[in-house]
Amino acid sequence: MSKSLPKRSENYSEWYNEIVKRADLAENSAVRGCMVIKPYGYAIWEKMQRALDDMFKATGHVNAYFPLFVPKSFLEKEEEHAEGFAKECAVVTHYRLKAGPDGKGLVVDPNAKLEEELIIRPTSETVIWNTYKNWIQSWRDLPLLINQWCNIVRWEMRTRLFLRTTEFLWQEGHTAHATEQEAVEETERMLGVYATFAEEWIALPVIKGVKSPNERFAGAVETYCIEGLMQDGKALQCGTSHFLGQNFSKSFDVQFVNKENQLEYPWATSWGVSTRLMGALIMAHSDDQGLVLPPRLAPIQVVIVPIYKTPEDLAKISEKANPIFEELKAAGISVKYDDDDKQRSGWKFAEYELRGVPIRLGLGLRDLENGTVEIARRDNLTKESRPIDGVVEHIKALLDEIQANIYERALKFREDNTFRVDSWDEFQAQIERGGFISAHWDGTAETEEKIKDATKATIRCIPLAGPDENGKCVYSGAPSSRRVIFARAY
RNA sequence: CGGGACGUAGCGCAGUCUGGUAGCGCGUUCGCUUGGGGUGCGAGAGGUCGCAAGUUCAAAUCUUGUCGUCCCGACCA
Numbered sequence: 094m095s096k097s098l099p100k101r102s103e104n105y106s107e108w109y110n111e112i113v114k115r116a117d118l119a120e121n122s123a124v125r126g127c128m129v130i131k132p133y134g135y136a137i138w139e140k141m142q143r144a145l146d147d148m149f150k151a152t153g154h155v156n157a158y159f160p161l162f163v164p165k166s167f168l169e170k171e172e173e174h175a176e177g178f179a180k181e182c183a184v185v186t187h188y189r190l191k192a193g194p195d196g197k198g199l200v201v202d203p204n205a206k207l208e209e210e211l212i213i214r215p216t217s218e219t220v221i222w223n224t225y226k227n228w229i230q231s232w233r234d235l236p237l238l239i240n241q242w243c244n245i246v247r248w249e250m251r252t253r254l255f256l257r258t259t260e261f262l263w264q265e266g267h268t269a270h271a272t273e274q275e276a277v278e279e280t281e282r283m284l285g286v287y288a289t290f291a292e293e294w295i296a297l298p299v300i301k302g303v304k305s306p307n308e309r310f311a312g313a314v315e316t317y318c319i320e321g322l323m324q325d326g327k328a329l330q331c332g333t334s335h336f337l338g339q340n341f342s343k344s345f346d347v348q349f350v351n352k353e354n355q356l357e358y359p360w361a362t363s364w365g366v367s368t369r370l371m372g373a374l375i376m377a378h379s380d381d382q383g384l385v386l387p388p389r390l391a392p393i394q395v396v397i398v399p400i401y402k403t404p405e406d407l408a409k410i411s412e413k414a415n416p417i418f419e420e421l422k423a424a425g426i427s428v429k430y431d432d433d434d435k436q437r438s439g440w441k442f443a444e445y446e447l448r449g450v451p452i453r454l455g456l457g458l459r460d461l462e463n464g465t466v467e468i469a470r471r472d473n474l475t476k477e478s479r480p481i482d483g484v485v486e487h488i489k490a491l492l493d494e495i496q497a498n499i500y501e502r503a504l505k506f507r508e509d510n511t512f513r514v515d516s517w518d519e520f521q522a523q524i525e526r527g528g529f530i531s532a533h534w535d536g537t538a539e540t541e542e543k544i545k546d547a548t549k550a551t552i553r554c555i556p557l558a559g560p561d562e563n564g565k566c567v568y569s570g571a572p573s574s575r576r577v578i579f580a581r582a583y
Numbered sequence: 584c585g586g587g588a589c590g591u592a593g594c595g596c597a598g599u600c601u602g603g604u605a606g607c608g609c610g611u612u613c614g615c616u617u618g619g620g621g622u623g624c625g626a627g628a629g630g631u632c633g634c635a636a637g638u639u640c641a642a643a644u645c646u647u648g649u650c651g652u653c654c655c656g657a658c659c660a
Contacts, residue, residue: 180658216660250658257659318660330660369660400619439620446620457619467619583660 098447101381105325112375113254116384116448119371126252126259133448134371136392138262141370142242144294144389145264148286154238154266159220161243162211167219171344177311178215181248183259185211213246218312218337218363221267222345229269229359232351236279237269237359255372256329256583263367269342269359271351276360277315280336283364284317287332295370296387296500297321297377298507299331300529300578302554307538310363314338320553320578322507323376326527328553328580331373334364372583378472378499384449385471387499388492395421395428395488396450400438400457407432413481414456417466420485426492446471451495452488472499513576520567520579524548529580531559533573535566544568544579553578 098115099107113119118134121127130138146156162185169175189205214220221239228234242264252258266283270276284301291299299319309316313335321331342348342358351357378385388394397418399410414430421428431441438455445453455467455476466484469476472495479487510528514520523530534540534552545551555577566573 245660247659249660251654251656261660263660333660365660367660402618437618437620437622439618439622441621442619443621455619459619 098381098383101324101379108381109372109376110254112379112384112447118375118384119254121254124259126249128252128254128258128260130262130368133392137374137386137390138368138371140390140392141290141294142264145286145290145366146240146242148290149240149264149266152238152282152286154240154268156241157239158241158243159217159224161214163214163217163220165210165212167223168212170219171312171340173340174218174312174344178247182215183213183246183248185213214243215245215247216363216365217241217243217245217265218267218341219345222341222347222361225267225269225342225359226345226347229347229349231349232271235269235271235349235359236275238266238279239268240264240266253372253583255368255375257369261368263365265363265365268362269347270361271349271357271359273338273360276338276362277336280315280317280334280362280364283362284319284332284334287334287364287366288319290366291319291321291331291370291373292500294387294389295374295377296389296496296503297331297373298500298504300554300556301558302556302578304333304554305538305541305552305577307541308552310335312337312340313363314340317557318554320529320580321373321377322510322529322580323373323583324379324506325376326510326581328529328578328582329369329373329376330553330582331370332364332366335362337361337363377503379449382443382474383447385499386449386451388451388496391449391451392427393429393445393448393450394426394492395452395454396441396445397428397430397454397456398438398441398445399430399432400455406458407434409461410456410458413461417454417456417481417484421488424485424489426485426488442469446474452491454484470495472502514567515564517567520544520550521548524550524579524581527581529553529578531576532567532579533562533564533575534577534579535569535571535573537569537571540566540568540571549581550579551582553580553582 098111101108117131119128119130122129186207187201187205188207189202190199191202193200225237229237244260244262246260248259249257268279270279288299288301291297299321301319304316304318310333315336317334319331321329323329339358339360341361347359348356349359375384397414399407399414401407401410411432418428418430449471451471453469455469460466464481465478466481467476467478512523512528512530514523514530514532520530520532541552555575559576561574562576564573
């Protein structure tokens with residue numbers, strides 16, 4: 094394994110893959126398109142899960158779990174939904190194997206064919222709404238606010254660690270409401286939760302918006318999304334929140350009696366974020382030295398590395414390091430004291446940088462004499478010596494500063510790479526250089542399709558915040574009242 | 584399913600055109616050395632060259648077949 098990473102600016106894909114691999118986040122498994130998330134990567138995912146779960150609970154949701162298998166007949170019930178997912182489903186057709194004809198290996202037992210095929214869930218609207226039929230009778234049962242954490246399978250042609258794998262981990266919220274307005278509010282509320290999570294935890298600024306009809310979730314009336322800009326100028330959809338109208342309640346014949354004693358179909362939402370957020374995290378902040386983690390998601394926030402020659406020196410350093418370690422721990426900071434003798438300190442410096450640890454404390458004999466400690470920041474790679482006294486308070490503040498700093502840096506990057514474009518020539522030139530393009534669109538699927546064919550750019554979203562502004566479609570010249578965000582996307 | 588590559592040590596690769604002793608880097612093992620940014624030196628272990636058949640005195644190398652993997656496109660959180 095070579096010692097230096099590929100340069101981010103030279104080969105972004107290779108750089109990304111190397112970081113995933115070298116920072117020990119994940120690897121490809123023997124199973125096609127599937128990923129092994131390694132302990133360090135999973136620790137980050139767990140932190141994301143916990144933060145999100147707290148936010149879901151705070152907005153009144155509870156967790157539950159529904160089956161992995163979806164009977165084919167369920168999937169068929171909502172027509173658009175069925176059509177949208179049909180092409181990427183893994184299907185279970187048998188329930189038994191038997192010894193091969195030559196006595197070796199195993200073959201599928203043809204006598205064990207299932208009467209009805211089972212689909213491995215690509216998403217759970219259908220199983221869940223089939224269940225909700227039994228749970229919803231009266232207006233008193235609403236709203237129903239449920240989330241599940243699970244794995245799902247979508248048989249994609251082309252996979253990429255964290256960004257697109259055949260099996261992935263996610264959460265999916267599925268809610269039912271008595272009124273349309275309440276459901277729309279829920280859809281927007283959860284989009285807001287995602288945006289807050291992206292910005293305050295991942296330190297990634299995102300644009301909130303709605304999808305064009307072309308990009309809408311199969312079976313949704315409206316799809317809201319958050320879109321982030323990665324360092325190579327490509328967009329990444331980081332989360333979606335769907336207003337499902339009454340499509341699923343009607344398809345699954347779920348009705349409730351309202352306060353006026355009349356039967357009504359409830360209004361639905363669903364929303365999800367996945368391990369793709371790990372990809373967003375990596376691509377948003379990391380550099381040629383490796384991963385850069387926002388402190389709030391770092392499994393190790395501070396690492397203490399002793400610098401010494403002899404075991405006696407190490408003992409002396411440990412005497413100073415241990416109280417700092419304990420004090421940091423007591424302050425609720427995740428800290429590691431790496432006195433492992435198997436690696437040299439220089440090696441450790443590089444290793445913890447590769448793994449994105451936000452703060453490194455170096456402690457050597459020189460520091461013991463001076464009563465100081467060396468503090469190295471991962472976000473800007475600066476180092477300074479400080480007195481040991483008061484270092485814990487300083488680190489607490491510094492963690493917040495780093496969190497804020499990488500957000501600001503990502504925000505500046507996005508602002509520097511968002512372009513208002515008003516002509517087709519300019520559009521074609523700019524798309525090659527990457528970034529978000531804010532341009533007028535005539536609102537037709539036809540134009541959207543032509544732009545995609547010509548430039549590979551898609552409409553990432555119609556920003557919620559975007560002001561009304563009269564203009565002409567950048568492609569067709571037809572009138573438009575709103576700018577939308579175009580980009581090439583992952 | 585269309586287009587293009589590749590299967591040689593744990594990992595990454597050279598060698599194949601022009602057949603002739605199985606190589607390199609990283610990792611790993613041992614010893615010394617070094618220690619405020621991936622130390623340096625030395626020694627060692629590790630491969631029926633994807634599989635099968637053929638040509639040949641001789642095949643990693645040529646021929647045919649076969650299996651597998653990856654990349655680009657369509658699909659997509």
